[in-house]
Amino acid sequence: MNRRKFLLLSAVAVAGLTFAPAIKPAFAASKLEEEIKKRLGVELNAIKESAEIRLIAPTIAESGANVPITVEADIPADKVERLWIFVDKNPIPWVTDVKFTPQNGQVFLSTRIKMGETSNVRAILQLKDGTFVMATKEVKVTAGGCG
Amino acid sequence: MATGTSIVRVPKEAQKGQVIRVQMVITHPMTPPRRDPQTGQETPGYFLTKLQLFYNDQLVSEMNMAAGISANPFIALPLKVENSGVVKIAYEDNKGGKWEKTAEITVK
Amino acid sequence: MRKILLTSAVFGLACAGFLSYQAVKAQDQELSPEEEIRLVQEFNRMMAEGINPGEIWAEIGKEAFKKYNLDKCDFGLGPGKIEGALAQLPRYFPDAKKVMDLETRIGWCLQQYAGMTPEQVKKFVQQCWGKSQCMGEYDAIVMYVSMASNGYKINVNLKDPQVKRMYEIGKQIYYARLGPWDFNCATCHAGQQEVRIRATRLWSADRPGEAGQAVAIFPKYLVRWAQPMTMHYRYSECMRQMRWPTFEPHSDLAVALSTFLYGTANGTEIKVPGIGR
Numbered sequence: 001m002n003r004r005k006f007l008l009l010s011a012v013a014v015a016g017l018t019f020a021p022a023i024k025p026a027f028a029a030s031k032l033e034e035e036i037k038k039r040l041g042v043e044l045n046a047i048k049e050s051a052e053i054r055l056i057a058p059t060i061a062e063s064g065a066n067v068p069i070t071v072e073a074d075i076p077a078d079k080v081e082r083l084w085i086f087v088d089k090n091p092i093p094w095v096t097d098v099k100f101t102p103q104n105g106q107v108f109l110s111t112r113i114k115m116g117e118t119s120n121v122r123a124i125l126q127l128k129d130g131t132f133v134m135a136t137k138e139v140k141v142t143a144g145g146c147g
Numbered sequence: 148m149a150t151g152t153s154i155v156r157v158p159k160e161a162q163k164g165q166v167i168r169v170q171m172v173i174t175h176p177m178t179p180p181r182r183d184p185q186t187g188q189e190t191p192g193y194f195l196t197k198l199q200l201f202y203n204d205q206l207v208s209e210m211n212m213a214a215g216i217s218a219n220p221f222i223a224l225p226l227k228v229e230n231s232g233v234v235k236i237a238y239e240d241n242k243g244g245k246w247e248k249t250a251e252i253t254v255k
Numbered sequence: 256m257r258k259i260l261l262t263s264a265v266f267g268l269a270c271a272g273f274l275s276y277q278a279v280k281a282q283d284q285e286l287s288p289e290e291e292i293r294l295v296q297e298f299n300r301m302m303a304e305g306i307n308p309g310e311i312w313a314e315i316g317k318e319a320f321k322k323y324n325l326d327k328c329d330f331g332l333g334p335g336k337i338e339g340a341l342a343q344l345p346r347y348f349p350d351a352k353k354v355m356d357l358e359t360r361i362g363w364c365l366q367q368y369a370g371m372t373p374e375q376v377k378k379f380v381q382q383c384w385g386k387s388q389c390m391g392e393y394d395a396i397v398m399y400v401s402m403a404s405n406g407y408k409i410n411v412n413l414k415d416p417q418v419k420r421m422y423e424i425g426k427q428i429y430y431a432r433l434g435p436w437d438f439n440c441a442t443c444h445a446g447q448q449e450v451r452i453r454a455t456r457l458w459s460a461d462r463p464g465e466a467g468q469a470v471a472i473f474p475k476y477l478v479r480w481a482q483p484m485t486m487h488y489r490y491s492e493c494m495r496q497m498r499w500p501t502f503e504p505h506s507d508l509a510v511a512l513s514t515f516l517y518g519t520a521n522g523t524e525i526k527v528p529g530i531g532r
Contacts, residue, residue: 005261008261008262009261012261012268058294058297058298058301059294059297059298060286060291060294060295060297060298060454061298062295062298062299062454062455062532063478063479063532065217065218065478065479065481066217066218066302066478067217068298068301068302068304068305077225077227087215090215091179092213092214092215094213094215095212095213095215095216096210096211096212096213096215096216097210097211098208098209098210098211098224099208099209099210100208101206101207101208102227103202103205103207103208103226103227104166104207104208104224104225104226104227105166105225105226105227106166106225106227107225108168108223108224108225109210109222109223109224110221110222110223110304110305111216111217111220111221111222111223112216112217112220112221112302113215113216113217114177114214114215114216114217142295142453142454149315149390150390152311152314152315152390153311154306154310154311154314156306170305170306171306172305172306172307172308172310172311173311174308174311174388174390176388176481217478218388218478218481219308219311219388219481221305221306221308223305
């Protein structure tokens, strides 16, 4: 192989390595994906977004210490097993899970979560038939203002 | 001082079959586990691990949590009431702390 | 042939890289400052839903109120009467021969009826200052008494000459440039122009209603310290940030500022506790 070809191949290799991460954000499974696999027994990319479940969370959180989230779903409580909340970029992405029974009457949860940085928040509903539905919202965590 | 002090709020009255909101808030630091970067020493953290919602002593809902939930957390859950009764919220934390709080609902 | 293939490969990777970079950049779109402020206000509105953890302090305060004999304390409406008390404070108290705000009056009554010395009162007041998740009896008492005025409209009697005098002094202090940085309350909380710290729009005593919105919710539960903050603690923090001399709780300075602030807030409905960062 002559020098020119070697240099050209090297350029291609470097370009490939530089841009590859941008093309596919992570080659290895992220912490989030591992947590979901561990706790739900399915791959994250097998879970579909659905309008049947709604996640209400602020677009901007002035403080990551106390982020209000509300989840509600149209699916009847007796078809539901458990509601899971994950925050992609938290040190531990799993935040909470709630078991629902028909006596709840509906699927609803309102609470306050901690977020370390700007991240997606995910509400995943595990149904009794083994399927999952999800709602995702990105919350921007900013440094607070005054005080 | 008074970790584990809580408030439970429900409507005083409800219709038969109505789905009401049970609102609660409890004082708890919800401190995450930490690993001192210099000494390598780990502190286990201090946080609620479980909340149980009972109605007339029947378990309706159970919430597992850890330090990803905010300090002094607020939680609201739904409850379908068919008869009058007592809502009971039971809390547990990772150091064996246990607290309960009740509230009554009259169903017409 | 191979040269063409290699060149195409390099060109293709470069394009892919460029497009990915654009995609990543688009996700991080900058919000306009107005959008940011609106969204932060929306965040604060969402935080105020549900039950405010500060209310738990009022439950503790109810016990502490009795424990320290504050049912003997006259807040202006008769001994032990707290419903509506905050709404008519600060006011002149003939027994003390001074104008007092709520916290100063509590401090006075702790000396009269709970046998505390002024030093003990100061320690009691500052029990939770600089801490987090601190459940102090003083903060609990202030919360308990303040919440009893929820729904009442602030009604400081500015016709009383003593109160008016404190109001004017408070106003002077508010707008007087002091300390090594020449700061004052008005540096941040006055004027018609919008003053912002990052995405938080600060209230101004010169824009109608805003001082009221700020004070009518004190004590305010702060999520960053997981505990409530009283007005005097707030004064202390502001003055620390302005590099003013160390603030003394229950001082005449505090009463003067409270009279100016609550006097300016006349007509605002009390809604305690507030919640914020």
